[in-house]
Amino acid sequence: MVATHYRVIYGDTDQMGVVYYGNYLRYFEAGRNEYLRAKGARYRDVERELRIRLPVVEATVRYRHPARYDDLLRIETEITEVRKASLRFAYRIVREEGEKLLAEGETVHACVDLEGRPVKLPERLVELLGP
Amino acid sequence: MVATHYRVIYGDTDQMGVVYYGNYLRYFEAGRNEYLRAKGARYRDVERELRIRLPVVEATVRYRHPARYDDLLRIETEITEVRKASLRFAYRIVREEGEKLLAEGETVHACVDLEGRPVKLPERLVELLGP
Amino acid sequence: MVATHYRVIYGDTDQMGVVYYGNYLRYFEAGRNEYLRAKGARYRDVERELRIRLPVVEATVRYRHPARYDDLLRIETEITEVRKASLRFAYRIVREEGEKLLAEGETVHACVDLEGRPVKLPERLVELLGP
Amino acid sequence: MVATHYRVIYGDTDQMGVVYYGNYLRYFEAGRNEYLRAKGARYRDVERELRIRLPVVEATVRYRHPARYDDLLRIETEITEVRKASLRFAYRIVREEGEKLLAEGETVHACVDLEGRPVKLPERLVELLGP
Numbered sequence: 424m425v426a427t428h429y430r431v432i433y434g435d436t437d438q439m440g441v442v443y444y445g446n447y448l449r450y451f452e453a454g455r456n457e458y459l460r461a462k463g464a465r466y467r468d469v470e471r472e473l474r475i476r477l478p479v480v481e482a483t484v485r486y487r488h489p490a491r492y493d494d495l496l497r498i499e500t501e502i503t504e505v506r507k508a509s510l511r512f513a514y515r516i517v518r519e520e521g522e523k524l525l526a527e528g529e530t531v532h533a534c535v536d537l538e539g540r541p542v543k544l545p546e547r548l549v550e551l552l553g554p
Numbered sequence: 555m556v557a558t559h560y561r562v563i564y565g566d567t568d569q570m571g572v573v574y575y576g577n578y579l580r581y582f583e584a585g586r587n588e589y590l591r592a593k594g595a596r597y598r599d600v601e602r603e604l605r606i607r608l609p610v611v612e613a614t615v616r617y618r619h620p621a622r623y624d625d626l627l628r629i630e631t632e633i634t635e636v637r638k639a640s641l642r643f644a645y646r647i648v649r650e651e652g653e654k655l656l657a658e659g660e661t662v663h664a665c666v667d668l669e670g671r672p673v674k675l676p677e678r679l680v681e682l683l684g685p
Numbered sequence: 686m687v688a689t690h691y692r693v694i695y696g697d698t699d700q701m702g703v704v705y706y707g708n709y710l711r712y713f714e715a716g717r718n719e720y721l722r723a724k725g726a727r728y729r730d731v732e733r734e735l736r737i738r739l740p741v742v743e744a745t746v747r748y749r750h751p752a753r754y755d756d757l758l759r760i761e762t763e764i765t766e767v768r769k770a771s772l773r774f775a776y777r778i779v780r781e782e783g784e785k786l787l788a789e790g791e792t793v794h795a796c797v798d799l800e801g802r803p804v805k806l807p808e809r810l811v812e813l814l815g816p
Numbered sequence: 817m818v819a820t821h822y823r824v825i826y827g828d829t830d831q832m833g834v835v836y837y838g839n840y841l842r843y844f845e846a847g848r849n850e851y852l853r854a855k856g857a858r859y860r861d862v863e864r865e866l867r868i869r870l871p872v873v874e875a876t877v878r879y880r881h882p883a884r885y886d887d888l889l890r891i892e893t894e895i896t897e898v899r900k901a902s903l904r905f906a907y908r909i910v911r912e913e914g915e916k917l918l919a920e921g922e923t924v925h926a927c928v929d930l931e932g933r934p935v936k937l938p939e940r941l942v943e944l945l946g947p
Contacts, residue, residue, distance in 0.1 A: 432849060433859075434705050434842045438698040438754055444610045444661075445579035445696055449827045452576070456825060456886070466826075467886045479575045483614045492700055493849070493860045530575075563718060564728075565711045565836050569829040569885055576827055580696045587694060587755070597695075598755045623831055624718070624729045706872045706923075707841030714838070741837045745876045792837075 427457040427498040428519075431490055441489030447526050448482060451514045454498035455530070458512070464551040470537075473545045477510065477532040484528040488518075495519040502552055508534045508543050510552070558588040558629040559650075562621055572620030578657050579613060582645045585629035586661070589643070595682040601668075604676045608641065608663040615659040619649075626650040633683055639665045639674050641683070689719040689760040690781075693752055703751030709788050710744060713776045716760035717792070720774070726813040732799075735807045739772065739794040746790040750780075757781040764814055770796045770805050772814070820850040820891040821912075824883055834882030840919050841875060844907045847891035848923070851905070857944040863930075866938045870903065870925040877921040881911075888912040895945055901927045901936050903945070 429450060437443040459466050470476055490496060497517045504511035509531060516526040534544045560581060568574040590597050601607055621627060628648045635642035640662060647657040665675045691712060699705040721728050732738055752758060759779045766773035771793060778788040796806045822843060830836040852859050863869055883889060890910045897904035902924060909919040927937045 430846070430849070432842060432845050433699045433701070434707055434845055436700040437695045438700060438702045439607065439609065439695070440700045441609075443696050444613060445576050445583070448576035448579065449825060452825050452827055453823070456823070465886070476570065478570065478572075478620070479617055481614070481616050482575060483612070485612050486610055489609075493858070561715070561718070563711060563714050564830045564832070565714055565838055567831040568826045569831060569833045570826070571831045574827050580694060583694050583696055584692070587692070596755070624727070701869065701871065703871075706875060707838050707845070710838035710841065738832065740832065740834075740882075741879055743876070743878050744837060745874070747874050748872055751871075 424499050424501045425454070425458040425461045427454045427500065429453055429496045429498060431492055431494045431496060433492055436492050439489075441491055444484070444486065447484050447486070447516060447528065450496065450498050450516055451482070451500075451512070451528060451530060454500035454514055455512055458500040458502070462551050464548055469548065473548060474537055475542060475545060476535050476537065478535060479530050480509070480533050481531040482528065484526055486526050488523055488525050490516065490518065490525045496525070503529070505544065505549060505552060508541055510534070510544070555630050555632045556585070556589040556592045558585045558631065560584055560627045560629060562623055562625045562627060564623055567623050570620075572622055575615070575617065578615050578617070578647060578659065581627065581629050581647055582613070582631075582643070582659060582661060585631035585645055586643055589631040589633070593682050595679060600679065604679060605668055606673060606676060607666050607668065609666060610661050611640070611664050612662040613659065615657055617657050619654055619656050621647065621649065621656050627656070634660070636675065636680060636683060639672055641665070641675070686761050686763045687716070687720040687723045689716045689762065691715055691758045691760060693754055693756045693758060695754055698754050701751075703753055706746070706748065709746050709748070709778060709790065712758065712760050712778055713744070713762075713774070713790060713792060716762035716776055717774055720762040720764070724813050726810055731810065735810060736799055737804060737807060738797050738799065740797060741792050742771070742795050743793040744790065746788055748788050750785055750787050752778065752780065752787045758787070765791070767806065767811060767814060770803055772796070772806070817892050817894045818847070818851040818854045820847045820893065822846055822889045822891060824885055824887045824889060826885055829885050834884055837877070837879065840877050840879070840909060840921065843889065843891050843909055844875070844893075844905070844921060844923060847893035847907055848905055851893040851895070855944050857941055862941065866941060867930055868935060868938060868941075869928050869930065871928060872923050873902070873926050874924040875921065877919055879919050881916055881918050883909065883911065883918045889918070896922070898937065898942060898945060901934055903927070903937070
């Protein structure tokens with residue numbers, strides 16, 4: 424598991440006084456970026472050097488308690504499945520103050536080449552991400 | 555089913571040249587707003603007059619084909635479940651040109667009062683949204 | 686002047702109960718896109734056919750009155766200056782109900798080739814946009 | 817001057833491969849929040865305890881060089897003017913790698929009470945923010 428921190432800004436909230444539901448997918452992405460960096464597979468390099476992309480094919484968020492302006496969030500990210508041509512990430516968004524679980528979710532990613540065609544996950548990437 | 559139209563702007567895209575995955579939840583919201591308006595239950599009035607809110611407790615998106623800059627999207631929205639204290643919406647995002655299905659998804663909404671406590675869906679709302 | 690309409694969603698607002706200040710630049714972009722389309726210079730085609738881009742080099746917004754959730758906005762866009770290698774757009778955001786001016790602003794755009802080097806505005810574009 | 821750091825995500829970029837021009841106003845806000853926190857005037861407390869808000873009445877951004885995906889940005893924020901009922905912040909966005917200035921700008925803020933009426937800046941706030 425890799426933890427990333429993020430401070431909620433006004434621009435993340437909506438008029439219900441809580442973080443807008445779509446913005447959790449931005450937090451998931453920030454968590455995913457730092458996960459890959461921590462494993463030595465910075466996404467920028469994955470695109471450039473391995474010549475693949477990992478577009479999201481499915482995303483789910485379960486909202487437990489609302490995140491609020493100025494909350495310091497901890498985004499916990501891990502990979503829960505590595506298949507031949509796809510990956511699954513799982514996320515937990517926790518408010519640091521009080522250690523409250525705010526949201527959970529998953530994203531499933533296909534592996535495609537730079538023209539968008541499905542391809543196998545490169546060996547090199549599986550090694551870096553594997554158990 | 556209620557259809558809403560939206561033209562993709564640059565600000566919706568990311569450097570992969572397609573709409574950022576989190577923005578589909580914005581499109582779902584636009585569809586939901588127009589669905590409620592069409593049924594005579596404008597969300598602004600629901601909050602003000604029925605004194606309830608319908609926060610999202612779960613959201614899922616399945617990405618079929620990428621939406622692109624300047625695409626004219628049709629967001630098809632319907633309610634697929636009305637329970638005692640929750641609602642389920644389903645969405646389809648279709649590119650008008652070529653009638654291509656780009657994404658599908660669902661959101662589940664709790665019914666809460668203005669202090670955030672779970673309450674039953676008001677009769678009046680069930681009548682407006684019911685079959 | 687070209688008018689574009691947009692309905693404010695929850696995702697545009699912040700916890701002050703009004704549209705987040707950064708989102709007016711999204712509205713300006715929507716206005717700019719429709720302005721160019723109306724003049725026969727759809728931005729997508731400008732990039733593809735004239736092989737140029739028009740990145741923003743300066744943007745200003747003056748906020749008069751807050752836009753709110755579910756407001757129907759009219760974005761009025763015009764070009765106020767065409768120079769050798771730059772353009773200036775001006776915008777007014779008006780709430781349709783009550784015809785209230787909510788915000789005004791400008792963006793200045795450089796003309797660059799697809800490698801990002803400054804170039805003169807193509808004749809063809811000046812003709813389409815000119816007075 | 818107070819420095820805040822932010823790592824650019826995919827969701828901040830657009831299909832030009834650079835950060836979308838509207839998102840710099842989000843970065844300015846993050847800088848402003850940390851500036852106020854550093855001065856002991858956390859914006860959340862300003863709203864709650866001093867019963868005022870500081871809505872933006874004007875914002876300007878000058879874009880020098882594009883910020884890109886995965887850039888680590890340093891947002892430098894300071895207050896350049898304290899008047900009876902308004903404040904002016906200035907910002908510089910710098911890419912840490914290579915110390916490159918990417919954008920500059922200002923925001924002007926009115927001081928209003930919780931009903932939105934203009935009021936003088938509270939003494940307490942002027943003391944905290946003053947030179």
